Amino acid sequence: MSGNGDSKPGTDEAADAVEAERPVAAVGGPEDYLLLAKDLVAGYVPGVNILNGCTLTLSEGEVVAIIGPNGAGKSTLIKTVFGLIPVREGALTLRGSSIAGLAAHSLVERGVGYVPQTQNVFPSLTIEENLQMGVYLRPRTFGTRFAVVSELFPLLGERRKAKAGSLSGGERQMVAMGRALMMDPSVLLLDEPTAGLSPIYQEEVFQRVKEVNSTGVSVVMVEQNARRCLQICDRGYVLDQGRNAYTGTGGELLNDPNVIELYLGTLARD
Ligand SMILES: Nc1ncnc2c1ncn2[C@@H]1O[C@H](COP(=O)(O)OP(=O)(O)OP(=O)(O)O)[C@@H](O)[C@H]1O
Numbered sequence: 524m525s526g527n528g529d530s531k532p533g534t535d536e537a538a539d540a541v542e543a544e545r546p547v548a549a550v551g552g553p554e555d556y557l558l559l560a561k562d563l564v565a566g567y568v569p570g571v572n573i574l575n576g577c578t579l580t581l582s583e584g585e586v587v588a589i590i591g592p593n594g595a596g597k598s599t600l601i602k603t604v605f606g607l608i609p610v611r612e613g614a615l616t617l618r619g620s621s622i623a624g625l626a627a628h629s630l631v632e633r634g635v636g637y638v639p640q641t642q643n644v645f646p647s648l649t650i651e652e653n654l655q656m657g658v659y660l661r662p663r664t665f666g667t668r669f670a671v672v673s674e675l676f677p678l679l680g681e682r683r684k685a686k687a688g689s690l691s692g693g694e695r696q697m698v699a700m701g702r703a704l705m706m707d708p709s710v711l712l713l714d715e716p717t718a719g720l721s722p723i724y725q726e727e728v729f730q731r732v733k734e735v736n737s738t739g740v741s742v743v744m745v746e747q748n749a750r751r752c753l754q755i756c757d758r759g760y761v762l763d764q765g766r767n768a769y770t771g772t773g774g775e776l777l778n779d780p781n782v783i784e785l786y787l788g789t790l791a792r793d
Pocket residue numbers: 567568573591592593594595596597598599600640
């Protein structure tokens with residue numbers, strides 16, 4: 524693991540410390556990873572970079588977590604990987620080939636699924652219609668994929684005629700994840716799937732993510748429940764101010780005194 528020393532997250536001190544000791548978050552080249560984002564620079568407004576050299580790797584079969592304070596750039600990183608924000612500098616590859624500059628629908632065709640942090644279902648549509656939206660690129664596969672996805676999330680089959688807007692927050696997350704899975708992705712990008720959910724539903728989502736992963740889907744997940752996420756993931760990245768602050772296995776990060784102090788709070792000491 525690598526870290527940035529003793530500084531407060533989201534402060535100039537933290538930024539200086541990260542700058543002083545840039546962690547080695549990726550070793551090897553594009554061909555060594557399923558997904559590689561290397562030294563990414565990206566932002567929304569011309570001249571203002573939100574990601575300032577972010578690196579993330581995903582290997583086949585992994586669950587990788589992204590944690591960090593509000594505004595650290597976690598959603599921006601995921602959106603950049605999914606082609607929603609242009610890459611200004613750095614490399615972005617999938618199975619060794621560059622995907623920088625590709626639009627989101629091209630990423631979907633290449634087997635990448637994305638579940639946004641907010642507004643990730645169509646509330647006025649039924650569960651079934653939401654899932655149909657997931658396969659609009661391949662409508663003929665609906666029946667086969669619906670059978671697979673509703674086996675993983677039985678609720679989606681049982682309540683297929685229910686409007687998504689009538690569901691609880693946890694149930695909506697299942698719809699959102701189900702929709703992304705309709706295209707049979709090999710990589711799933713999840714942005715805070717447990718945000719706003721009760722502890723019981725949070726745990727259910729974590730378990731479902733593990734189940735999805737066990738079917739062969741590699742997962743990158745941004746999480747606000749950092750402690751629980753680090754327990755279930757293979758590796759994690761702590762982002763701060765658009766940069767990698769700490770990188771390691773879930774266990775390493777959970778037990779790193781600096782990560783605990785700066786990013787996990789007292790919860791991690793349980
Ligand atoms: N559409 C946008 N236009 C301009 N700036 C944006 C936009 N979305 C986010 N930002 C800015 O980019 C920075 C990083 O935001 P981002 O949403 O990536 O953070 P985050 O780590 O996902 O935070 P959170 O934990 O609150 O979800 C913030 O300063 C935010 O204000």
